[in-house]
Amino acid sequence: MGNRDGVALGDPVGESLRGRHAHLARRFGRAVGYLPDVASFCAVSADPDPAEWADLARLLGPGELADMFSSPATPPPDWEQVFTLEGRQMTWSGTGRPAPRREAEAEADAEVLELGPDSVPEMLDLVERTRPGPFRPRTPELGTYLGVRENGRLVAMAGERLRPPGWTEISAVCTAPEARGRGHALRLIDALVVRVTERGERPFLHVAEANTGAIALYERLGFRTRERVTFRGFRTP
CATH class of the missing domain: 3.40.630.30 (Gcn5-related N-acetyltransferase (GNAT))
Incomplete structure (x- = not known):
C-alpha cells in the first residue's frame, strides 16, 4: 500500500471532508465536520494544538458530541469522554x-x-x-x-x-x-x-x-x- 493510501485511510473522515465530501462539510478555523443531519463525524489534524481544539469546540458548540471516529488525537482534559469502541x-x-x-x-x-x-x-x-x-x-x-x-x-x-x-x-x-x-x-x-x-x-x-x-x-x-x-x-x- 502506497504512502498516499496510508494517509487517506489513516484519516478517512478528514480526507473525505476536505475532498469529495467538501460540499457536505462545515468548518471553523482548522476544524471540520459533517453537517449535523448528514453525519456526526468531525476531524482535526494528526497533531492538533490547543487552538485547533478550540476551533472544533467553536464549530460544534458547547456540550455537543465530538465524534472523532478513529482519530487517535486526544482532546484537552476538560473534554468529557462519551464512548470508546474497539474495532478494525x-x-x-x-x-x-x-x-x-x-x-x-x-x-x-x-x-x-x-x-x-x-x-x-x-x-x-x-x-x-x-x-x-x-x-x-x-x-x-x-x-x-x-x-x-x-x-x-x-x-x-x-x-x-x-x-x-x-x-x-x-x-x-x-x-x-x-x-x-x-x-x-x-x-x-x-x-x-x-x-x-x-x-x-x-x-x-x-x-x-x-x-x-x-x-x-x-x-x-x-x-x-x-x-x-x-x-x-x-x-x-
Whole structure:
C-alpha cells in the first residue's frame, strides 16, 4: 500500500471532508465536520494544538458530541469522554469483480435495488430496528445506497459512506431480524464492491471488534484487516 493510501485511510473522515465530501462539510478555523443531519463525524489534524481544539469546540458548540471516529488525537482534559469502541479497518484484497457466489448463499429472487430520496423514511426505520451505526436523514447523500425488498418492504440495505481519495467505505450493512439468513448482506456488499471497483477505487469498511459474525462475512468476501482502531467520542466543554 502506497504512502498516499496510508494517509487517506489513516484519516478517512478528514480526507473525505476536505475532498469529495467538501460540499457536505462545515468548518471553523482548522476544524471540520459533517453537517449535523448528514453525519456526526468531525476531524482535526494528526497533531492538533490547543487552538485547533478550540476551533472544533467553536464549530460544534458547547456540550455537543465530538465524534472523532478513529482519530487517535486526544482532546484537552476538560473534554468529557462519551464512548470508546474497539474495532478494525478492513480493505478489500481482490481485484476486478468479486468471486461468483454459490446459489445456496442467496435467494435468486431477491433483487438489489438502488434506494433514492423517497426511500429515506424506510431506511431510517430499518436503521432504528437494526442499529448498524450512525445514520441520519441526509446520510444517503454520502454515496449510493442499495437495498433488498420482500413483499414491497425494505428488509436489508448497505451503502457508501466515507470517500477518501481512491477509496470508498461500505457502511450501514443491516438486515431486518425477520429476513436474516437469506444472503441479503452478502449480495448487497457484492454489488457495492462491483460498483466501487468499476470506478477504479478500492472498497474498505469499519467494523466493531465484538461483531465477529460480520468480520467473518467480510473475510469471506475478500476483506482483510488493515489495522485495529478505536472509535471515540467526546463532549465539548
